[in-house]
Amino acid sequence: MRLKPPFPFSVVIRNVFVDYDNTLHDSDSKFIAQFEAPASKLGLTGRELWRLYLFEVHRDIVHRWYPEKHDDREFHCRLIFQKLGKPYSEGLALQLISAFERAMEECWRNPTFFPETFLFLEEVSKRYRVCLATSENALQKASSLERMGGRKYFACVLGDHNIGIRKTEKEYYLRALELAEARAEESVMVGDSTTHDIQPASEVGMKTIWVNRRGEVFSGKRDCEVRDLKEALRCLDHHLF
Known part of the structure; x- marks a missing residue:
């Protein structure tokens, strides 16, 4: 666990905003499984195709150069074929898009939560106001968590239904704070x-706890870097004043 830098001693944390996909829920596993079939036709594994889609296409190209294409799956497919040096196949692209949509639905219909997810939610909900901060299917994701956990965890649920701004934009968080009636300096965002x-x-x-499950390298600002939600709990405990 890395603290960079520690929270100021004058800060009292009252609100914890937490992400869903790959923070509370193992969403990667859903996409890898669904991508196996189209990946095999491209000479790849499901894991390799998902990594190509997420990192090399979605984050490195679309986020940086074509943000207006964020939700354009067909555009993503064209970039994948270009990256692989293969001629574009509409049929295979449609198969990949269908696999993506099935994986999205699996993330809340048939969820696979990380082993420490419910311990984390149980503990933080005792001490803080907890808000789920995600994008698509936010209400369904919250319902899935609370159904499986057997109790209510979230003071508010934030996503496309009430924010409608991409999470890459700071305006998402300004609106999230407004809806949660929370002050930024009293709030922590926990996400991957x-x-x-x-x-x-x-x-x-806002203060930030980066749940770096993949062992990625990031030189930007974060207040705490952890490997899982157990370490995130310890990070919060360290800053209980």
Whole structure:
């Protein structure tokens, strides 16, 4: 666990905003499984195709150069074929898009939560106001967590249904704070994505805990870097004043 830098001693944390995909829920596993069939036709594994889609295409190209294409799956497919040096196949692209949509639905219909997810939610909900901060299917994801956990965890649920701004934008977090009636300096964002969770939350003055399960390298600002939610709990405990 890395603290960079420690929270100021004058800060009292009252609100914990937490991401869903790959923070509370193992969403990667759903996409890898669904991508196996189209990947085999491209000479790849499901894991290799998902990594190509997420990192080399979605984050490195679309986020940086074509943000207006964020939800354009067909555009993503064209970039994948270009990256692989293969002629574009409409049929295979449609298969890949269908696999993506099935994986999205699996993330809340048939969830696979990380082993420490419910311990984390149980503990933080005793001490803080907890808000789920995600994008698509936010209400369904919250319902899935609370159904499996057997109790209510979230004071508010934030996503496309009430924010409608991409999580990569700081305006998402300004609106999230407004809806949660929370002050940025009293709030922590816990998430796995530097582009969706850590950077934009930091920009509006929130504290951040980066759940770096993949062992990625990130030189930007974060207040705490952890490997899982157990370490995230210890990070929060360290800053209980």
